[in-house]
Amino acid sequence: MTVIRKNKEQLPQPEMDEQRDPQQPFIDFGDVNNIILNTLPIKNHGERSSFTIHKGALAEAQEPTAQPFVKWVGGKRNLMNSIKAHLPAKFNNYYEDFVGGGAVFFALLDRITQAYLSDNNLDLVITYEMIKDDPTSLIARLKELAAGHSSEQFYSVREQEHSDPAEVAARFIYLNKTCFNGLYRVNKSGKFNVPVGDYKNPNIVNEENLLACHKALKKAIITYHDYRAIEPKPKAGDFCYFDPPYHPTADDSFTAYTKENFTEQNQSELRDYALELHRAGVYVMLSNSKTQFIEDLYSDKPFRLHTVQAPRTVNCKPKSRGAVDEYLITNY
Numbered sequence: 001m002t003v004i005r006k007n008k009e010q011l012p013q014p015e016m017d018e019q020r021d022p023q024q025p026f027i028d029f030g031d032v033n034n035i036i037l038n039t040l041p042i043k044n045h046g047e048r049s050s051f052t053i054h055k056g057a058l059a060e061a062q063e064p065t066a067q068p069f070v071k072w073v074g075g076k077r078n079l080m081n082s083i084k085a086h087l088p089a090k091f092n093n094y095y096e097d098f099v100g101g102g103a104v105f106f107a108l109l110d111r112i113t114q115a116y117l118s119d120n121n122l123d124l125v126i127t128y129e130m131i132k133d134d135p136t137s138l139i140a141r142l143k144e145l146a147a148g149h150s151s152e153q154f155y156s157v158r159e160q161e162h163s164d165p166a167e168v169a170a171r172f173i174y175l176n177k178t179c180f181n182g183l184y185r186v187n188k189s190g191k192f193n194v195p196v197g198d199y200k201n202p203n204i205v206n207e208e209n210l211l212a213c214h215k216a217l218k219k220a221i222i223t224y225h226d227y228r229a230i231e232p233k234p235k236a237g238d239f240c241y242f243d244p245p246y247h248p249t250a251d252d253s254f255t256a257y258t259k260e261n262f263t264e265q266n267q268s269e270l271r272d273y274a275l276e277l278h279r280a281g282v283y284v285m286l287s288n289s290k291t292q293f294i295e296d297l298y299s300d301k302p303f304r305l306h307t308v309q310a311p312r313t314v315n316c317k318p319k320s321r322g323a324v325d326e327y328l329i330t331n332y
Contacts, residue, residue, distance in 0.1 A: 066109065066212040069131065070124075070173060071182025072101030076243065076287065079326075080107050082308040083241075086328055088283040091239035097227035098243045099128070106216060115220040118230055121184075123172045125224040130169035132217035135210050141170035146204040154178055154196040177204045228273055236281025244270055246289040249324075264293060271297050278302050278331045286329040294327055302331045 068077065076083060083104060092113075096105050099117040119125050130138050145157070158175060162168045176182055179194040187193045223230065227242070234240055245262035267288075274284045288294045290307060298305055306328040 063215075064208050064212045066106045066216040067209055068101035068103050068106060069206070069210055069213050070101050070127075070176045070184075072103075073181075073183055076101075076103040077107075078311050079287070079308060079328075080104070082306075082328060083107075083285070086285065086306055086330055088239055088332055091283055092237040093234070093239070095230065095234050095238060095240040096243075097230060097240065098245075099222075100124070100243060102128075104241050104243070105220070106213070109216050109219070112219055116223070116230060116232075117220050118223045118225055118227065120224070120226060122224050123168055124184075125222060126165050127169040127172045128217065128220075128222045130165050131210055131213050132220070132222065134166065135214040137166045138169050138173075139205060139207050139210055141166055142173060142205045145170060145174045149174075149178060149202065149204065151196050158192055174204055177202045227270070234277055234280065234282045237283075239283040240274075240277055240285070242270065242274070242284070242286040244286070244288065246287075246326075247291050247294050249289050249291055267294070267297060274303075274331065284329075284331045286327075288327050288329065290325040290327050294329075298327075298329050304330050304332075306330065 080103065084107070087108075091111075094105070094108065094112045094115040095117075096102070096115070097118050099105065099119045102117065105112070105115055105117060117128065145153070154175070157171055160167075160171060162171060175192060175194070176184065178197055178199060180197040182197075183194045185192070185194050227244075244267070247264070247267055270286070274286060277284050286298075295305065307325050308328050309323045310326045311323055
């Protein structure tokens with residue numbers, strides 16, 4: 001029930017309200033415009049009622065903010081303040097060509113009108129599409145996998161291959177949430193080969209977040225291809241963020257997200273593509289490791305190198321985990 005009051009003077013005073021139950025406490029809410037009773041009024045002192053008070057308009061439930069739906073090595077959630085500090089003042093369309101967990105896309109959602117997301121990991125792209133198009137079927141399948149989770153089920157699911165998008169997406173998220181450290185790694189044959197993780201209660205089904213991601217992805221066109229093949233091509237005023245597999249550092253960084261590794265030649269080709277975009281008037285930002293190779297690659301204009309600190313949580317040597325320096329590279 002909603003009771004609308006124009007101002008404080010119109011609120012009934014205790015001595016003037018002949019219909020008021022004298023056993024009910026009277027609350028003066030001041031000059032609020034709306035009072036929403038969330039439950040039936042109190043009938044006796046043993047019962048409770050709650051109120052939502054909102055000034056000027058009806059109270060609305062706050063919608064959950066979409067977050068990455070997978071754990072992703074090198075994900076940018078912990079770098080978001082640095083990334084936001086180096087964004088262009090304004091931009092048109094948004095492009096993210098190594099989308100991974102999509103942390104930057106989700107964090108910039110309120111600034112994005114149209115996004116173009118892509119990745120060279122087919123199972124990941126299918127999962128994005130499934131969340132965008134049919135999250136209900138995906139959630140139902142994930143609940144089945146969560147109910148039967150065990151080490152035996154993990155390895156059984158890991159060996160499976162599917163053509164049905166719902167099964168592909170459910171398998172992808174299930175393995176990501178239950179494997180060691182959320183690591184995504186494939187062998188030379190393209191087979192996922194990460195062992196099961198040691199989790200007591202893995203968060204396999206985050207239904208609220210999947211539905212929030214479903215809504216967020218309405219702004220996105222999602223495709224599977226190499227970053228150079230994206231269509232439509234970015235135009236002047238658009239913004240491209242690149243988060244490629246990092247150049248290896250001395251502590252043996254992990255880069256094998258697909259069966260084709262990202263070599264130094266690939267890094268050089270990405271730099272050349274960023275130069276093409278710059279000449280077209282596109283804003284470009286890239287993330288990469290702080291190595292001499294990357295520094296030399298982007299040492300000339302128009303690029304600017306910004307050193308930022310990022311947590312390193314995946315390493316074969318526990319002592320090598322912790323904050324490390326990385327580069328944010330911009331052409332503006």
